[in-house]
Amino acid sequence: MSKHECIRVSEMLSSYIDGELSELECKKLEEHVRSCYVCAKFLDSVKFTVELSSKLEICELYQLPKEVSKKLREYLKTQCKCNDSCDRDDT
């Protein structure tokens, strides 16, 4: 397996995972990965990183605390309601 081919494939992995490659490019990449153990594992590793990342969206650390939501509503009420329309940017 040529080094050059492995480098080319590694650069295309994200686009492959995201379904952004053409049919021909996909086919070439898959052919290479089938016969190159290292690139196959590399692809799995990047895929795993992407899958893991999507789980951060629902991570507890980033949930909106109730008191922050309450403060936001109160802040907006005082800032928006009393100044409604006169404070709007109509440009």
Added chain:
Amino acid sequence: MIDNKNQTDEELVALAQKSDYTAFEELVGRYEGKIYGHVVRLLGNREDAEDALQETFLNAFRSLNNFRGESSFSTWIYRISTNNALMKIRKRKKEEGNFDEELPPPNMLPLEGGHGFLKNPGDAFIEKELLEKLDKTIKKLPEKYRTIFLLRDVEEFSTLRTAEILGISEALVKTRLHRARIFLKDALSRSIDKDVLKAYE
């Protein structure tokens, strides 16, 4: 009385533009959680995120009449919140004199650096540890990579929507996203390697 909950974002914006405050409040309710998560991840702390959240919705309210529906409300509110958070980050960097904006060059060959491979551990505890490691490493990403990575892989916006939110080309989104993923993958691999070595000690 119309139930705001059944209306689309665009219908609510149209009502809010006619000074219907309850329609605006419904939009706040739909997006406050998402926007809060987004700005906490971008800014790395809750205090700044709380400010950014308030400023985002106030700016949105004040600019409602400029919203012409060329993009979705979701793209528009994410753009406002991202810009707001980035302004805070840049201000902070200026004060700290920190201008490190580049990632180290990526390993061009999969095995360079000797890092192990990653796969689903099939164990909730290990996965939680990896998530924590990932979360910490994301904070080390320079801002221009972090923003794209968070929008694409955490919020799961498309390349096009991410480009629209940030006002950059799709090609740039793709290049930076790939660099960010490889950086994070390498960091996760290294942490697994260390754990494996520890287990044999």
